[in-house]
Amino acid sequence: MKLKFIIIAITMLSLFNGITTFAADSDIRFTKAYGKRYVYLRDVAKYYNMQCYVWKEKTVLWNRWHRLTFYHNKRNAEFDGVKVSLMFAPFNRGIQAYVSDKDFLLMLDPILRHYALNRHRMKLIMIDPGHGGKDIGGYGNRVKEKDLTLQLAKKLQTRLRRRGYMVLMTRSSNRTLSLKQRTELSKRLTPDIFISIHANIAGNKSVKGVETFCLAPTGTTSSNGGKASSKPEAGNKFDKNSAALAYEIQKGVLKRSQAADRGVKHSRFYVLKNASAPAILIEVGFLSNKTEARRLKTNAYQEKIIRGIENGIRNYHRKLIRK
Template sequence: MKKSVSSSVRPWAKIGFVARSMGSYGALMAGLVSLAWHSVELEAVPSVRLEAWDASAVPLVVLDAGHGGHDGGAVAGGTLEKKLALELTLQLREKLLLKGLRVKLTRSEDVFLPLEERAAVANESEATIFVSLHLNTSSSSEVNGIETYFTERKSLAAQRALQARWALDSAAVKDERGRWLAENLQNQACLSTRAASRGIKERNYAVVSQTLMPAVLIECGFLTNAAEAERLKTEEYQNKLTEGISKGIMLFLKAHPRDSRRGIHLLAGPATAPAEEREQAAR
């Protein structure tokens, strides 16, 4: 796709070596996610030359900085949503790389990218999870805090792809994984920043609906609230925010192995497009 950045996978190779050298080959088999979890403690071990870890097994996080190019997103108090969203995304990428994950960005520069293309970046690269970062606005300057969006009704195309992946019949698919990812991100981002939690919310945004993997859109705070907007511009707050989000991502990945069908349910009746998608098609 247009602009994307991938990471190296060396930290995982290191973890693999450590696990083997301890004679616990079983730990390697115990699953990627638990290894990811222990990587925090194992990072201090000196690096050793060894064969590379199987790159395809390392979770791939696609990060999507909202808006870009001629689409500035929200503007308030001299702050442009597209610019701040990209700053936060780049910081979050660094944190995730340090945790040993692979990361791909839908945009790494100030360019416009249609919503469908953002979802396509994640689908084509077979991302493990998708996280879109935005900043919020309100008609009230009092409103502040963080909220995270997900959907359990993926687009019709995404439902068909999920049916094919797990050889399911053609019944409608309910996908709970986005809710779980949203809960983890929302909780950890609010814990880390002490921002007000506005909760997780179900909405059929194109980027969360058209992506095949667990996907969320996090509204990191309100540009229309002067105090929150000021905080969001400081390095200290940005650091807390991206640390919280990265922790939420790790917690989710630990609990939900990539190839598990957990959270994918079949509903009575054939798969149909979510109402929003049908409305759009009718326009």
């Protein structure tokens, strides 16, 4: 099925009321499979001025600036060296390969093209240190998640203020705060972005690394499985910007910390579902992993994580103001 660009453009406009700056001569065809719409990766490549090569197990798109790897029938992809969990697995048929239109419109395009983002004010940042008070969160190798998240949040607050941002915290002491209270604070104080900080725990003690979540778009499952929800959540209004923010933060943190990359992922965490601004949740590492927990306790490593988050936020901000 071949479709003129104009039809896709109309779809984009109606779905995302954003600025569309498709080149008039770019045709992005789509096909239907598994009850969904998939776009041709070769057309996507052309649209971004990239080369495209379809192998048996993967498709690679590249140019001077970017390299995107899609693994056929797998949800994990790589955008410029950062793992990204797709909503649906791409697949190939002969020399053609396809990615779902949701992954194209809500992940790939906002990450690659700043025009795809909704412009917004970027002054007030809300930081949400996970857990607190009676709620310890995860505990491993003598580190309590609630303490670590607060330490990191305070350091991030100082850094961001130095950069001229106004920063609010959902909590700035060791106190109990429900998820509902957190989102209500955000609703009332209307930050421009919302950053929730957490640390992970796993049964398997060798598991380590950083992962950053944004809200799973409507009709898709979380990266860790579960059911697809067809009910739009408040946070789904910001899908494109949240994806770009999550990507920039994950990339920033990986660059600084050299931690293992667990990827940009989707979830339906409460604070993301009920977000009133572009929102992400970062899991900075595993307390259940001895080496990582030990590192996370040190000031030097905490600074790396914080600088990484800060760089991610600033890169996201730069995209918003780029002409």
